[in-house]
Amino acid sequence: MAAAAQAPAAAKVVVATSPRAGGGGGGGGDRKVVPVVVAAAAGDEAQSEMHVLAVDDSSVDRAVIAKILRSSKYRVTTVESATRALELLCLGLVPNVNMIITDYWMPGMTGYELLKRVKESSQLKEIPVVIMSSENVPNRISRCLEEGAEDFLLKPVRPSDVSRLCSRIR
Amino acid sequence: MAAAALRDQLTALLSSMFSQGLVDEQFQQLQMLQDEGGTPGFVSEVVTLFCDDADRIINEIATLLEQPVVNFDKVDAYVHQLKGSSASVGAQKVKFTCMQFRQFCQDKSRDGCLMALAVVRNDFYDLRNKFQTMLQLEQQIQAYDPKQQ
Numbered sequence: 529m530a531a532a533a534q535a536p537a538a539a540k541v542v543v544a545t546s547p548r549a550g551g552g553g554g555g556g557g558d559r560k561v562v563p564v565v566v567a568a569a570a571g572d573e574a575q576s577e578m579h580v581l582a583v584d585d586s587s588v589d590r591a592v593i594a595k596i597l598r599s600s601k602y603r604v605t606t607v608e609s610a611t612r613a614l615e616l617l618c619l620g621l622v623p624n625v626n627m628i629i630t631d632y633w634m635p636g637m638t639g640y641e642l643l644k645r646v647k648e649s650s651q652l653k654e655i656p657v658v659i660m661s662s663e664n665v666p667n668r669i670s671r672c673l674e675e676g677a678e679d680f681l682l683k684p685v686r687p688s689d690v691s692r693l694c695s696r697i698r
Numbered sequence: 699m700a701a702a703a704l705r706d707q708l709t710a711l712l713s714s715m716f717s718q719g720l721v722d723e724q725f726q727q728l729q730m731l732q733d734e735g736g737t738p739g740f741v742s743e744v745v746t747l748f749c750d751d752a753d754r755i756i757n758e759i760a761t762l763l764e765q766p767v768v769n770f771d772k773v774d775a776y777v778h779q780l781k782g783s784s785a786s787v788g789a790q791k792v793k794f795t796c797m798q799f800r801q802f803c804q805d806k807s808r809d810g811c812l813m814a815l816a817v818v819r820n821d822f823y824d825l826r827n828k829f830q831t832m833l834q835l836e837q838q839i840q841a842y843d844p845k846q847q
Binding site for chain 2: 586587588589591592595596598599662683684686687
């Protein structure tokens with residue numbers, strides 16, 4: 529609850545009117561979701577406005593993650609590499625991205641490097657970054673979380689993982 | 699009547715794919731996503747992407763294993779990719795074979811890798827045949843009931 533005091537008044541108003549904020553608000557209290565909440569409209573429409581950039585080198589994984597996110601009413605843009613994602617973000621070609629969800633291991637720039645670049649950038653650092661990986665390597669997971677990742681999802685990603693994210697990032 | 703018979707055939711095919719362990723609950727999740735979202739082409743799209751991807755990767759691995767000096771790290775990277783795609787589509791048997799395959803890559807065993815490649819290829823072709831039959835049955839069923847299209 530201490531974190532709520534840091535949020536601007538406008539964000540608090542939106543949170544208060546959101547039907548699901550009362551029950552599940554506690555878990556996400558310390559998350560930096562302020563820009564997301566401010567940008568989105570209240571209630572259910574907030575979710576339909578959410579725009580996610582999904583980054584994965586596997587075409588199968590891109591199709592699956594995009595479908596899961598869309599079924600949770602996210603708007604989704606998919607790209608096949610971290611380099612391309614960074615390019616689009618820095619050039620502002622995908623404006624109003626509310627979340628980045630990226631594979632960890634990709635040829636060229638990895639998802640971990642993308643996370644670091646986003647968190648280093650004053651322009652992008654507020655965007656929550658979620659890392660996905662097929663390998664359950666504990667120190668990889670803690671390294672990502674230390675660098676500011678919002679969450680770490682094991683692949684294959686399930687619809688239930690995304691609904692959990694949904695209730696937190698809004 | 700004919701549509702009902704096709705549906706029975708499809709149900710029987712799917713349950714045999716589950717009971718033989720060819721596909722797992724991830725595949726069921728994809729089917730549920732398709733049904734709930736009212737997007738009939740989704741499973742077909744993912745299955746087609748998987749088959750194209752797996753076919754390409756298996757050919758790449760075969761080429762690498764033919765080299766006089768095998769780059770096992772490269773083979774392992776491809777097997778890892780195939781394992782990832784299999785897991786995402788719920789192709790359980792191919793995924794398990796990939797896990798064994800990676801052990802041979804780490805042991806740098808060419809014979810082991812060649813054997814694992816033969817198994818993975820066999821498992822994949824078997825699954826692809828079943829997927830193709832499944833998609834054909836779905837198309838035939840939809841042809842009877844244009845509302846589902």
